[in-house]
Amino acid sequence: MPLPQLLTSAIEIGINQLLALDPDSPARLAKLKGKTLQVKVKELPWPLIFSFSDQVDVRTSQTATNEQPEAPISSDCFIELNLETLPKLKDSSQLTQLIQQQKLNLIGDIYIAQTFSTLIKDLDIDWEEQLSQYTGDVVAHQTFSTMQSAFSDLKRQLTTSAEQLSNKLTEPNGLSVSKNEFFLFSDDVSDIRSHVERLDARLAILEQKQLSRTSNTKDDTQ
Amino acid sequence: MSVSDTKNTDTDNNTTHFGFKQVDKNQKVDMVKEVFQSVAAKYDIMNDMMSFGIHRLWKRYTIDCSGVRAGHKILDLAGGTGDLTAKFSRIVGESGQVVLADINDAMLKVGRDKLRNLGIVGNVEYVQANAETLPFPDNTFDIITIAFGLRNVTDKAKALASMHRVLKPGGRLLVLEFSKPTNEMLSKAYDLYSFHLLPKMGQVIANDSESYQYLAESIRMHPGQDELKSMMDEAGFEHTSYQNLTGGIVAMHRGFKF
Numbered sequence: 001m002p003l004p005q006l007l008t009s010a011i012e013i014g015i016n017q018l019l020a021l022d023p024d025s026p027a028r029l030a031k032l033k034g035k036t037l038q039v040k041v042k043e044l045p046w047p048l049i050f051s052f053s054d055q056v057d058v059r060t061s062q063t064a065t066n067e068q069p070e071a072p073i074s075s076d077c078f079i080e081l082n083l084e085t086l087p088k089l090k091d092s093s094q095l096t097q098l099i100q101q102q103k104l105n106l107i108g109d110i111y112i113a114q115t116f117s118t119l120i121k122d123l124d125i126d127w128e129e130q131l132s133q134y135t136g137d138v139v140a141h142q143t144f145s146t147m148q149s150a151f152s153d154l155k156r157q158l159t160t161s162a163e164q165l166s167n168k169l170t171e172p173n174g175l176s177v178s179k180n181e182f183f184l185f186s187d188d189v190s191d192i193r194s195h196v197e198r199l200d201a202r203l204a205i206l207e208q209k210q211l212s213r214t215s216n217t218k219d220d221t222q
Numbered sequence: 223m224s225v226s227d228t229k230n231t232d233t234d235n236n237t238t239h240f241g242f243k244q245v246d247k248n249q250k251v252d253m254v255k256e257v258f259q260s261v262a263a264k265y266d267i268m269n270d271m272m273s274f275g276i277h278r279l280w281k282r283y284t285i286d287c288s289g290v291r292a293g294h295k296i297l298d299l300a301g302g303t304g305d306l307t308a309k310f311s312r313i314v315g316e317s318g319q320v321v322l323a324d325i326n327d328a329m330l331k332v333g334r335d336k337l338r339n340l341g342i343v344g345n346v347e348y349v350q351a352n353a354e355t356l357p358f359p360d361n362t363f364d365i366i367t368i369a370f371g372l373r374n375v376t377d378k379a380k381a382l383a384s385m386h387r388v389l390k391p392g393g394r395l396l397v398l399e400f401s402k403p404t405n406e407m408l409s410k411a412y413d414l415y416s417f418h419l420l421p422k423m424g425q426v427i428a429n430d431s432e433s434y435q436y437l438a439e440s441i442r443m444h445p446g447q448d449e450l451k452s453m454m455d456e457a458g459f460e461h462t463s464y465q466n467l468t469g470g471i472v473a474m475h476r477g478f479k480f
Binding site for chain 2: 036
């Protein structure tokens, strides 16, 4: 089973299905028409190549096992990064920062990377509307209302449980410290560090003075 | 006469194989045409059923090996219903061109209708052509692909020479074709599947068991991995190589013209 092709196929189907659910995506995709973006994730043995037309085609570049690696596919924009940095691409404003931090190597037109990032980030899918096409408006609305209500309840319960757990750990048994105590402790540690640094600097000055005094005494005796 | 004996006598006289049968070379084109005329309408669904959808991954692998980029001119030979053409068309863009060629007009028509329905127009041309005598000037294409088509060609050496002629210097040929499984157990299971189950599936889905019996037989008569590589070398291709896919059920051969 050609696994890289299975992966690119899954990515391609996923992206295009999501884009098809957002009525505004064709306008954003049109800005990339005819362009190619190559993404080299360091953890993967082959690059991912995105070609943009009325849809997104995802492929990779394969070399036969007994051949020398071919020259990289020419693309309008080439990005090299590691898996850890990949999620940060969602925010196109971070691209320059990531390049400066040497977490991202970019060759070519940065506009393509930014536009692709925006294309994915700005996906606005009305899931209720999508569901209503299969179930009708009433069922879709009720399903989503119930889900939203359940989600809110769950979120509230999680917050309450977290607070209760935090109180139990900090107050009666003192197993842990509260957030404020932690910050106070951190401030104290910072103060001590500053004091130690100042003391260290003063000792250094005194040492230097002592050394120069000793050398002057030696000169006088000679 | 065994299968291998039949294969060896292929070029000795004016006969050639059509599945396991020996037929006159002039007859084979029409016989293959009949097969594909019969299955054209159900071709895509049968491909998905027979290969469990894996043929899509094999075709993707071919595209990944092609080094295609915007502006390229591509010949998708024996392109059938246009699976490769559809993807190539989007990648080469407005500045490139894809020629979908097939000897069979029924397949070409199905392919053209399918691609137009997908909105693929503008940079695709449809040409009815015999792979042995390609109707294009020398040094025309950057890439030539022939997926699951070469085994149906009567004179494969002549077809490979014709492809070499129309390929630009620096261009590459990619041949995706059924081949010989490398594992004995897989080979036996594959034989069982293709000679017993496949014709029955053809009967149920396309109402045509004979065409799928021919498919199984033609796969066995097709040259193995190393033999096809040698044929490509003889046709003038350089840096030839092949990659077995799914245990050698399919192989992707690649050769360059320099």
